[in-house]
Amino acid sequence: MxxxxxxxxxxxxxxxxxxxxxxxxxxxxxxxxxxxxxxxxxxxxxxxxxxxxxxxxxxxxxxxxxxxxxxxxxxxxxxxxxxxxxxxxxxxxxxxxxxxxxxxxxxxxxxxxxxxxxxxxxxxLCECNLSIPIKRRIIKEDSQRKCIMTHLLNGLSYLHRNRIMHRDLKPENVLINQNGILKITDFGTARFKHLDTRTGPYTKFICTEAYAPPEQHLGMRHYDESFDMWSVGCIMTELWTGETLFPVSALFNITRIIIDLCGEINEKTLPGVESTEMYEVAKNYKPGQKRILERKLSEEGIPLPAIQLISQFIILIRWQRLSAESALSHCFFVLISDDVQDLKGLLQ
The missing domain is CATH 3.30.200.20 (Phosphorylase Kinase; domain 1)
Known part of the structure; x- marks a missing residue:
């Protein structure tokens, strides 16, 4: 009581x-x-x-x-x-x-x-989380998607400048308030790196599976803010497809789906992976062909500037992933119109 x-x-x-x-x-x-x-x-x-x-x-x-x-x-x-x-x-x-x-x-x-x-x-109080308009397929315009990504990257850039990793970015943890402003929430798994210059070891297996980068699926404990950028790429893809890029399934190991789309995992593409207990699983699985992520995104009808940006988030070598701040200067934000300044249109 x-x-x-x-x-x-x-x-x-x-x-x-x-x-x-x-x-x-x-x-x-x-x-x-x-x-x-x-x-x-x-x-x-x-x-x-x-x-x-x-x-x-x-x-x-x-x-x-x-x-x-x-x-x-x-x-x-x-x-x-x-x-x-x-x-x-x-x-x-x-x-x-x-x-x-x-x-x-x-x-x-x-x-x-x-x-x-x-x-x-x-x-x-926020009106809804981002998963609702995604699942209802009411995000119709690329200008809406640009607005979502601008808000998300601005918030994440602020966190990363302050040396904070969110570590569980997903549509459910991205809210929209009554003024149509996107808000990042839920810091229960965040890592505060203030006055801490280490890059690990950090907690493994902490992020929601479908949005976790490959280093998490393989149990790696040394990572940085690029962890969040993989999650951003997964979220961005859903703005067009309405579905998770790497679905969790009892039939397929999610690491295999990542390899199928992004290419082979080895010491060169994911340095440090050779010391993890899960490495043999990834090492012994060979995709039928090289990286096909861009082709899959194109088949989903995603425009080329968006594909180019997503491809710089969804990449195995973590230090090659675009930072939140750098991403805001990508041509995607120049070539897509500014017709939408807020997200009120998604509050149905």
Missing amino acids: PHQLLTHELNEVKNIIKSCFQRFIPNFNIEISPKCNYQAVQSIDRGIYGQVYKAALPQTEGFVAVKELKSFKHGDGRVNLQVVRDLGGLSLFKHENIVKLEGICVKGVVGGRTVNPYISLVME
């Missing part, structure tokens, strides 16, 4: 969060309210890290999205890092294409003789 945290309990939560982030962010500080003054209206989404619902604010006619995160601590007392990452990330980011954090509150839930703190993130 809900229980308002006592002062010392609230201070403990604040101190744990602060200690988790200070090694990355000097002078990190955060305000947390002991009162969760909102009323749930309807459920929006439920994920492995918590539930999101539309909520009414007291004494106003406004609505917000509230993400009730799971317990702040694991059963053995360890801090739930997914909760800290999501909370800390949204509290730090200030960008038009990153979902805005309106507030943070914490409540206690009694479990036996202890009171466990549960954190809620109060965020701006």
Whole structure:
């Protein structure tokens, strides 16, 4: 049952969060309210890290999205890092294409003789996520696709400039607000690289399978921001096809699908792969022909400038993938018209 945290309990939560982030962010500080003054209206989404619902604010006619995160601590007392990452990330980011954090509150839930703190993130309410217009096939114009990619790359460029890898980009984690502005959300698996010059080892098998780069499928633990750029290429392809480029199937290993489209995986095309436990699977699978990704995209009716851009995201050698900032200067954004400035037309 809900229980308002006592002062010392609230201070403990604040101190744990602060200690988790200070090694990355000097002078990190955060305000947390002991009162969760909102009323749930309807459920929006439920994920492995918590539930999101539309909520009414007291004494106003406004609505917000509230993400009730799971317990702040694991059963053995360890801090739930997914909760800290999501909370800390949204509290730090200030960008038009990153979902805005309106507030943070914490409540206690009694479990036996202890009171466990549960954190809620109060965020701006967005009308839908990008998977909805993709699945409904209502993205009809290339100018709409250009607008989506401009917003997405602007937000991602901001994250990467601040040395943050999202690590789970997919249409469900890209929102559209009532003004037609695209917003990146869900930082539960993000990696904060502030004051950290390492390129690993990082967590393996962390991204949603269909949007994960080959280095993840093969269990590699050294990667960088190019991880996200592969995911961007997968999302961009769906704007035309309405379907995932690398579908997850019980019948086919997704690594084989990647090899079929992108070519053979070996020490030259994916340096470092030879030291992974999954390498033999990839090494022994030979595609029928060389890279055919561009041909497949052309058969889907995707225009040439878009194919050229996607091809610079979906590439095995990770340091050859275009960065978010560089991608914004690609000819795709020059040759496609500017008829659409926002995404209100997708809010059906």
